[in-house]
Amino acid sequence: MAATIDPITLQVINGALQTIAEEMGHVLYRMSFSSIIRESQDLGAGLFDTDFNTLCESESTPLHIGSLPGYLAGIKETLQDGEWHDGDLVIHNHPYHGSSHSPDIAVVVPVFHEGALVGFSANTAHHVDIGAATPGLIIDIPDVFAEGMLFAGTKLYERGKRNEALWSYIGRNSRAARQLQDDLDAQIASARLGARRFAELMDRYGRQVILDATKQLMDYTERVLRQRIAAIPDGEYRAEGFLDDDGKNRDVRLPIKVCVRVKGDGIEIDLTGSSKQVETAFNVPFDGSTKVACFCAIRSLLLDAATSDVKVPSNQGSFRPVTVTAPKGSIYNPIYPAAAEARFAQCNRVIDLIYKALAPVLPNDIIAGSSASLSFCSYAGIRPSGDYWVFLEVNEGSYGGRPRADGPDCIDNLMANTRNNPIEDLAMHLPMICDRYELRDDVMPGAGRSRGGIGVVKAQRVLTDAFITHENERHFDVPWGIFGGKPGQVGKVEIYNVGRPSDVKHMPAKFSGLRVAAGDVHVFYAPCGGGFGDPLERPATQVLDDVLDGFCTVDHASAAYGVVVDATAEKVDETATQALRERMRAGASSAPPLSPHVEVAAAAPARRAPEPSRLTSRSGLSPLRERPLRPATGADIPAAPAAEHRDRPLTELIRGLREAYGEAWSFEVLEHSTTKDAVEVIGQLRANGTSVRESAAAGRGNGASRGELLQRAADESLRKCVETLMHDQR
């Protein structure tokens, strides 16, 4: 039984632990050589107890935060000699033994205090090249062995002595061997520093006091998170989306299904029903990445660092209330020896869909659909000296509109949080030059009371022949709008040669090992976020500001927002705006009336739902003009049987729709008021201007939770919409 440490000492030790983690992270990114670590800060560092609980972690990149316990468990399975000695140092990156993915090599140092093993000091960092099938990044590879060097419980140092054979082996098995070794050196310095500080802390306060305090600090963090979870009504909340393809089988879309089960003060993320594992590296290691993504989603939503006045210690307690389920053999829990390196976009999509699922019960906390993808580029070539150069670049995304603010533009999204590499620095050091880096102006982001964020366009030109691998997503599944907000925009990728700029090749989102010629320009357009709330409620002055700043065109202002702007005078035409907005509202209210709302006897919702007024005001089909109909893309999806719609699973109905109309339709879940627990789902088929509005009410439950009732109602109304749309089309 651990002694209780008083709150004052606890706070003092908490501060000391956080400082150690920060110091470890600081040393690692300042000392490292590759830009992916030092600029992008694609790293994580912290201290762990002997049960592999995270005691503290540096503020670096979210995907690394929470992954190290998985590594430590994997090391236990594979540890060379089976036991730890003072002076040992292990490197580990095996995705089937807990790693996040193979380029993220962990460096782990055991911490001994007065002869006893008391914990671990560890860090992870993304390495530029570990000798995989293609330089830097990989996608279309057959199995995990094509990912490059795999280390499992491997001791680089035994009792303080470096294994020179291993070191020399590493030095000859990477296209960027010097960087790899120097970056490992930085990791080693950081891990050793952490170990020293941890032992010093025990010297100072006593080992037992520190161990007891860390337990209490984990309990504290857990308690805070559980309080927040308990405030969400119990229930199952679901959302779905799909991924473009696996990087090889271009016609197969990959479904993602998220079910968030809230029960009391615990939460389960269940990914059952998502795509089965794929034959490329586009799988997600379960312990090191799938789980970490879910932790990140819940922490960002419920322990929002910007709005909480208390900084909750970053430790194992933040993972405990969250359980994650993904069936073996699925894309989120692949079976050996499937490759599983290119896993980021899938993680980000899970996070995004968790927010969508929770929209009915947390309408003031969730945000609309974000880019929720990742553009991770590897550029590589051979120098005149015969050496390789490899450059990894993380491109930014955009956020969905938010209850109280627009979605930020051109910024790392959800679980990504890296720094871009200065384009001047790039051009001074590598045979590359950036030709364009600014906001997209070819499309408008999702309209809404809060608009979606605008994606980036980045054009990188190679000055010599080169290889490009692009781990990227989201050319088909449009970021969703919510509560009347409009959908955002998908991304696109183009390649052209600087000598023939009009000869543009349209690329799929992801491709690997593409050979390009000197002068080829690779252009990435990021997806734009969806809108939040009714665009007609966006203050006209704000729309004017957007027009003046070029975030919105004059046409889009009137079509999506009903705001008439005189661009020359830089003014809103108030009278015309009022008239247009009234017309647009009238158009919307001619839709079928809502089903009567039914009171639900359920736990009082934790947070205030959007104003009821938003229910009745929405624009008609204005976005139709700017969004050209996309050709049907679902050739691979089996035709929906013509049987009774009612008995078919919703997803099948939706597949049928997709097959018939491509992406030219959308559904929005519209309303969940606090007193009348009704769900309304509006379907829009943009192919022929059809707008269907169907709603269903969540009835009184027979033992079902409020969330379940809402979910049923949503399914019901969605089904009606699909049926009507399909029927109308015939």
Added chain:
Amino acid sequence: MARVGVDVGGTNTDLVLEADHGVFVHKVASTPHDQSEGVLKGLRELCDIAGVSPADVSLIVHGTTVATNITIEHNGAEVGMLTTRNFRDILHIGRHKRPYNFSLHFEVPWQKRPLVKRRNRVAVSERILPPDGKVEIPLNETEVLEATRLFKRRGIKSVVVGFLFSFLNDAHERRAAEIVRAEMPDAYICTSSEVANVIREYERFSTAAMNGFVGPKTSLYLENLQQKLIDNGFRANLRVIQSNGGIATVETCSQKAVGILMSGPAGGVIGGRAEGLLCGRSNLITVDIGGTSADISTIPDGRIKIMNARDSYVSGHPILVPMIDLVSIGAGGGSIAYIDSAGGFHVGPRSAGAEPGPACYGKGGEEPTVTDAQVVLGRLDADKMLGGDLPLDPDLAYKAVERKVAKPLGLSPVEAALGIIKVINSNMALAIRSNSVARGIDPREFALVPFGGAGPLHGVALAEAISAKDIIVPVAPGITAAMGLLQTDMQYEHARSLIVSLRHADQAALERINAVIDELVGQCRRDLEKDGVPAGRQKFQRLAECRYHGQGFELRAQLPEARLTASNVADVVANFHQQHRLDYGYHFDDGEVELITVRVIGSEDVAPLKVARIDKAEGSDISGAFLYSRATTFDDGQSVETPRYDRNRLRAGQRVAGPAILIQHNSTTLLPPGYTAAVAEFGNLHVYRGA
């Protein structure tokens, strides 16, 4: 003749006047709506106190938060910007990293409060290519003219020009600025290469944009102050302390307002350093504790460190201007102690500020603060705050601590107050460690210099927590920052990026470096000459900002006074290795060292403040300074009857043994049992463990 230092803080404006007949200090309330009012009032009153005529003041050195406040309140100029076509949004994208890892409802400062609105960022055709600055697309002057017409139509009066690769070739930036100047002769105009001639487009543009944003108002303030001084009979030269600790003319600070963004805390670091040097100590850690924050700086070997450019941010915007290396944390007398909903105990960073202030101020504050805890522990006497000018209500302090902390934690109010002090000291100690131990500095060789009104109450506890060697309490801790203003040099810096591998540097490359050094020395010399500094008193420091090839951050290495040659390049490389070792704990002997930026600092030594020696003690008897005794609780929880001494009546050479409290008008020094304070010859206290 007399010299005056004027330091404007959030609450008070502190002044120090040095005349032949002594040093005089004064404090007046700050006037945030127009700082110059408080400055002028303080100056006039201080002249009266010192018996000096305004006309006899020869130099006024000013520390001001004017520029900083513009960034905090975001009420600077509407700025227009000309930038390279296809790169309009460098300022909007920034480094594309969110301010928080785990958050959905975060703000993005550079998007939410841009220094230049997108509508006023106009992209024009021009392109300069790396690596040599060759012009690929000439500047389209018609587009520049069109942009100026747009700016004029929008009433814009501040314009910045920021083109890519201008650090390699600034011709386009200069030409564009020339066109704008011809069209808009009254506008405030600057180019990115003038303001920060270094590589990294976002940081350089951001620095220029910040200059355009704060420049017009800052220069208006400075010129207005100068005029008011003249109107009131002052004929002194007005100088301003810059973020790097050097002082400069009003003209320079008006043109490069971005250089005085951290003017506020700079005086404190210099003042703290001067106090240490007075006591013959050069390894110093200064801790300036105010109401809401504590500024901490490490000074190894008497050298003030400059912050790594990677870390120099102001209000969320990166600023590539040398700033004194200090960490600022939300810990001060006004920091609030509270228990959160899950039972966690916290002190700060939220602060009660000046309004309502700590509970004991009796201005409606109900939450317990660090100051309240000090009152509960009997360390701050209610009738002695600011010499009795600010009476405190101990009951209110006691009640606040009891209700908000003691009861919920099941502690006595005294235990709770001790807890508040323990946590705030721990927070400050961790910040000190991160600015010292984490940078390869061993605090056991350092003296801690605590100042600011509340500093000396925490000095001994902090020194213990970080294992500092001892403590030096300044002569006038409440006014140390103002005194620092009279302890620094006239200083100008110029820099230029040119990227050269020092390992592969051939004769031509060395000549290129030498040419840049000459050019930068020339620029500094012209600046100093403009200030009337004779050639004999001009000093130049030459620095090479280097990194290992592939790294992202530079560290400063010394360049030789003589020309750089094939033989002395090795010294520069060795110096860089050493610096790397100091900052990161190791270096790479075989690493390829790359020079990124050459920097020259031109300065003139200004005569330091002559702090008068205090009278030598006749004997060791300190009863003449004894005031009274009261019960006081120390960190070990023991409550002891503790004597109070009037610090002004202590004499050089005398020693006070703890437990004791030393009171002076602007500060209170806590001397726990087991510690001794020795009064040094200038009146500073040298506090150490033992007798």
